Amino acid sequence: MLYHPKWSKAKKLLMSFICDSLRSRVDFKVINYRKAHDQLGRAVITVDKVEVLNMCTITAEREEYYRERDIRIQLNDFTYDSVSNVREIQDRAHEQLRLEGIYGQYDFFTALETYFNSPIEDSLKSNDILLKILCLLDRRVGKRTLRKMKESIKEENTLVQYFYKLRCDSQNIH
Structure with missing residues (x-):
């Protein structure tokens, strides 16, 4: 799933929302691996050209597999016949990753979609770490x-604390 509209247009829009004091310091990159079976790769947020958040699809999917396995061990449930049960376990595993700040490229695109289409006040109250980070830079x-x-x-x-401090420092808020 490649991002639509085009990443270049989305990035231009995203950068237009970044506060002036951080516009030259913060950057967003999307790296797609053309030879990967799904052509997904990673999304990266850099500050002063240093990667602060790496949202790698392969890492996220591997970690989600481990979380699903741990949940199944915990529940002593190794059946795969119920689609709703499998989905519930996947959702729980994915939520654990989000709380830990482990994201795939697709999570970044989902957060972007929400960010672009929701009022800033709502996004700021969200429990989504990526959404909050985007808002703190806004x-x-x-x-x-x-x-x-x-x-x-x-x-x-x-x-979130890191990006809050970055924003406050950039605007001399103490």
């Missing part, structure tokens, strides 16, 4: 909103 999130988040951000994933 110029529409002002200093007042960032200051209000000071306490609640301590409860967030370390990646």
Whole structure:
């Protein structure tokens, strides 16, 4: 599943939302492996040309397999006849990965789709780490909103905390 609309157009739109103080420091890259069976690869968020978040499809799918196996061991359920049961276990495994900050390229595209099509206020309240990161970089999130988040951000994933600190430092919010 390659991203539609074209990644170049989506990236241009995404970069237009990045706050001025971080526009030259933050970048998004999508690397597709043409010879891979599904042509998916990874999506990367860099800060000052250093990879901060690598969303590799192969890594995510491998980790999801291990989480599914662990859930099956925990439940002592090794049947595969019920589609709904298999789906439920897959969903639980995928949710565990999202909470740990392990993403595939497809997760990045899903977050982008939501980000582009939802009000910034809703996205900022989301439990999705990727969505929150995109919002923290967004110029529409002002200093007042960032200051209000000071306490609640301590409860967030370390990646969200990193991008919050990056944004606040870039705008001298202490």
